[in-house]
Amino acid sequence: MEKQLLVNKNKIKYNLRKSRRASNIRLCVRRDLSVTVTLPWCSSEKSAYQFVEEKYKWILDRISYFQKNKSCIAEPNRADYIAYKEKAREIVNKKLAYFNQFYNFSWKKIRIRNPISRWGSCSEDGNLNFSYRLFFLPEELQDYIIVHELCHLKEFNHGAEFWKLMSKTIPNSEEKRKAIKAL
Numbered sequence: 464m465e466k467q468l469l470v471n472k473n474k475i476k477y478n479l480r481k482s483r484r485a486s487n488i489r490l491c492v493r494r495d496l497s498v499t500v501t502l503p504w505c506s507s508e509k510s511a512y513q514f515v516e517e518k519y520k521w522i523l524d525r526i527s528y529f530q531k532n533k534s535c536i537a538e539p540n541r542a543d544y545i546a547y548k549e550k551a552r553e554i555v556n557k558k559l560a561y562f563n564q565f566y567n568f569s570w571k572k573i574r575i576r577n578p579i580s581r582w583g584s585c586s587e588d589g590n591l592n593f594s595y596r597l598f599f600l601p602e603e604l605q606d607y608i609i610v611h612e613l614c615h616l617k618e619f620n621h622g623a624e625f626w627k628l629m630s631k632t633i634p635n636s637e638e639k640r641k642a643i644k645a646l
């Protein structure tokens with residue numbers, strides 16, 4: 464659902480979604496400048512716009528940050544994209560098989576795509592998605608991203624239990640999380 468809100472003369476557009484697995488309200492500004500508010504299933508829409516109102520300065524800051532930093536990895540041509548995608552898929556398959564020896568979770572589909580700002584995601588119905596750009600990362604960061612999404616199959620949010628699961632196979636998660644954010 465696309466929504467709009469006027470805060471101090473700034474028009475803020477955002478997508479509103481509800482999630483059964485969100486326990487808190489979440490706000491996300493992506494590199495494509497989209498703003499998404501995720502509400503826990505039983506929260507009212509009113510709490511979403513109150514939240515946006517409260518955070519509008521941060522939202523505007525993120526948007527201008529992304530506008531200034533458009534230096535993302537250059538888009539490859541179609542043939543290269545397909546080749547990178549296959550290489551990324553091999554890495555993901557191999558590493559999921561390896562790390563899942565320690566977790567034993569099950570997933571549905573694995574998709575390699577080209578999301579604008581994310582490295583990976585785990586859908587509510589158990590599909591794992593990864594960016595083809597994973598192929599270009601150092602191996603320890605690939606591991607972090609793959610295990611991160613793998614652990615979301617069990618722990619949907621980033622609570623203490625989630626990090627405990629991650630620490631089973633990934634040392635220094637926090638450091639790696641920062642390294643990825645800084646990319």
Ligand SMILES: [Zn+2]
Nearest residue numbers: 611615620621
């Ligand atoms: Zn996550």
